[in-house]
Amino acid sequence: MSAAEVRPANPSDAAEIARIQRLTWRAAYADLLGAEAIDEFEKADLEGTWAETIEYPDSRVYLATEGSFTVGYCVAGPAPQDEAAAADGSPPEDAPGLIASLVVEPRWGRRGHAGRLLATAAAELRANGLNxxxxxxxxxxxxxxxxxxxxxxSPDGTVRTLDTGRGTLREVRLTGTLDLELTH
Structure with missing residues (x-):
């Protein structure tokens, strides 16, 4: 296996992140979201959105690479109040970090890239005072x-239901420590 690494993204990576997102969503989420939603997603200006996300001051985008290939990405930062609130809307007792997205292109799966992305994001969130x-x-x-x-x-008992345009998608919120270590 070539050298596998995680590095911060820069705006010139936006097209590659958009490519991975399109490919992965088509493979992994077509059944959940429906072909129409995926087709609309294909038309979106994902490159522009990713360039803005990379530059956003409160979040970090990380890339997983293997050799010369970009194989996945992760977006992390402080959790917005509405993402961290309890189901009844009450604020959390702490200020958690949010893993907003963690995606590895399917053909690069099961090679440790997701774990490296999560561990890297968790270390920076921890360095910023989140636990x-x-x-x-x-x-x-x-x-x-x-x-x-x-x-x-693990799930913390909070769920949300998203309207996909052709139905609903139920999501569960997971929570855990940011004190992660990679094991081989």
Whole structure:
């Protein structure tokens, strides 16, 4: 295996992140969201959105690479109040970090890239004074739920339902420590 690394993204990476997102969403989420939603997603200006996300001051975008290939990305930062609130809307007792997105291109899966991305994001969130992370995962996405469970994260009982345009998508919120270590 070529050298695998995680590095901060820069605006010139926006096109590659958009490519990975389009490809992965088509492969992983077409059944959940429907072909129409995926087709609309394909037309969106993802490169522009990613360039803005990379420059946003309160979030960090990380890239997983293997050799000369970009194989995945992660977006992390302080959790907005509405993402961290309890189901009844009450604020959390702490200020958690949010893993807003963690995606590895399917053909590069099961090679440790997701773990390296999560560990890198968690280390920076911890360095910024946060001690707990949260993320949202589709309740039917067993692979992603399993990944976070292996990292020690678990559902905290909070759910949300998103309108996909052709139905609804139920997501569960997971939470866990930011004190993560990679194991080989």
């Amino acid at each position: 707990r992370g949260i993320t949202w995962v589709a309740q039917s996405d067993h692979a992603t739920l399993g990944f976070y469970r292996r990292a020690g994260w």
